[in-house]
Amino acid sequence: MCYQAKTLFESFSVDASGLNPRTFERICPALVEQIESKACLLEKPDNIEESGKQSKAHAWGFGFVAVTLISCASLLGAFVVPFMNQSFYKMLLLFMVSLAVGVLSGSGVFHLIPHTFGFGQDGETSYLWKCLVIIGGIYLFFFLEYTMKMFVRFRQKSSCENHQDLEKSKGSDIAEVQLQLYNVNQDTHHNHHNVCLTEDVPPVQIKLEKSTGKRKVAPVAWMIIIGDGLHNFIDGLAIGASFSTSTFDGVSTSLAIFCEELPHELGDFAVLLNAGMSYKAAMGFNFLSACACYVGLVIGLLLGYTTSAVKWIYALAGGMFIYIALVDMLEEACEMSVKIGKGSLRKNLKTFALQNGGMLLGIAIMFVLALYGGEIKVK
Numbered sequence: 001m002c003y004q005a006k007t008l009f010e011s012f013s014v015d016a017s018g019l020n021p022r023t024f025e026r027i028c029p030a031l032v033e034q035i036e037s038k039a040c041l042l043e044k045p046d047n048i049e050e051s052g053k054q055s056k057a058h059a060w061g062f063g064f065v066a067v068t069l070i071s072c073a074s075l076l077g078a079f080v081v082p083f084m085n086q087s088f089y090k091m092l093l094l095f096m097v098s099l100a101v102g103v104l105s106g107s108g109v110f111h112l113i114p115h116t117f118g119f120g121q122d123g124e125t126s127y128l129w130k131c132l133v134i135i136g137g138i139y140l141f142f143f144l145e146y147t148m149k150m151f152v153r154f155r156q157k158s159s160c161e162n163h164q165d166l167e168k169s170k171g172s173d174i175a176e177v178q179l180q181l182y183n184v185n186q187d188t189h190h191n192h193h194n195v196c197l198t199e200d201v202p203p204v205q206i207k208l209e210k211s212t213g214k215r216k217v218a219p220v221a222w223m224i225i226i227g228d229g230l231h232n233f234i235d236g237l238a239i240g241a242s243f244s245t246s247t248f249d250g251v252s253t254s255l256a257i258f259c260e261e262l263p264h265e266l267g268d269f270a271v272l273l274n275a276g277m278s279y280k281a282a283m284g285f286n287f288l289s290a291c292a293c294y295v296g297l298v299i300g301l302l303l304g305y306t307t308s309a310v311k312w313i314y315a316l317a318g319g320m321f322i323y324i325a326l327v328d329m330l331e332e333a334c335e336m337s338v339k340i341g342k343g344s345l346r347k348n349l350k351t352f353a354l355q356n357g358g359m360l361l362g363i364a365i366m367f368v369l370a371l372y373g374g375e376i377k378v379k
Contacts, residue, residue, distance in 0.1 A: 002040035066254035102362020104325035107256035112318030221275035236293035238317035240300020
């Protein structure tokens with residue numbers, strides 16, 4: 001048994017005045033026995049884990065609702081295809097990707113990795129400020145790197161305006177030659193007329209035209225579907241493990257996954273169309289890969305209630321979240337910001353401000369949830 005200090009002191013008649021050499025000599029064998037038996041060390045984690053467990057009905061119910069909402073994000077790509085050529089869509093997608101960077105990195109640093117090491121189970125939140133410093137260091141170097149690259153890029157542009165004018169004049173001559181070649185090609189090869197015009201057709205229209213034709217589906221489409229299925233399976237595993245611990249942990253993990261899945265699913269739908277899939281097939285396979293999240297959810301819930309694998313799942317999900325946020329989505333957001341703001345310093349500053357706003361908002365949301373999560377009760 002693990003005896004409390006108060007019980008031990010009362011058993012050996014230790015009064016409020018404290019220990020003296022004589023009473024310490026009497027109580028010392030009991031303290032050694034408690035240390036050697038490891039009774040207290042074994043009892044504390046079990047008690048904490050049992051107290052942190054969520055009821056199974058709530059865990060399964062909230063888990064399936066969260067996974068259903070995340071899976072439905074795969075169908076949104078079908079509705080936004082007509083707007084993909086609009087300028088506001090590009091700005092919205094940039095903000096969504098940046099928000100996903102902040103939410104994913106914040107979820108990994110503030111929630112998953114600390115839970116892996118058992119931080120925050122006793123209500124202590126001082127470690128969160130150190131985690132915030134980690135995020136601050138990452139953001140500081142990102143900010144410095146981006147601003148320096150932007151400064152160098154536009155400085156080189158301003159010093160090469162004459163060279164660009166010369167290239168434009170050469171380009172006009174080349175364009176004239178290409179036009180002549182096109183006219184000849186049009187007279188001799190009428191069957192290739194649509195291919196020659198693809199440079200003037202918006203990208204989304206190309207994708208829709210290719211998807212309606214009888215073409216073989218490119219291998220990249222199947223790679224995307226399989227990769228998304230594995231990714232969604234791990235997401236479901238993390239959601240199930242989180243909901244088995246508490247509803248709050250499950251909601252915070254689900255929020256991070258939803259913010260990451262939404263922009264990626266929109267992009268994957270367009271890629272599947274471009275790879276030769278029909279409209280219906282792209283919707284079906286995209287949703288089918290998203291449903292792998294249900295399999296991960298069931299396994300995560302079963303492991304969470306029958307084994308002690310929750311912390312290991314947290315560790316896996318935390319590493320995956322940080323990798324996706326900082327290696328994959330951050331690079332994607334930076335490329336989008338540069339591409340949208342290309343040619344104008346003022347526009348590039350606007351896109352950079354939008355990117356920073358999304359990232360900081362995502363980080364702030366996850367930090368506030370972690371800081372005040374103990375006060376949030378979901379019944």
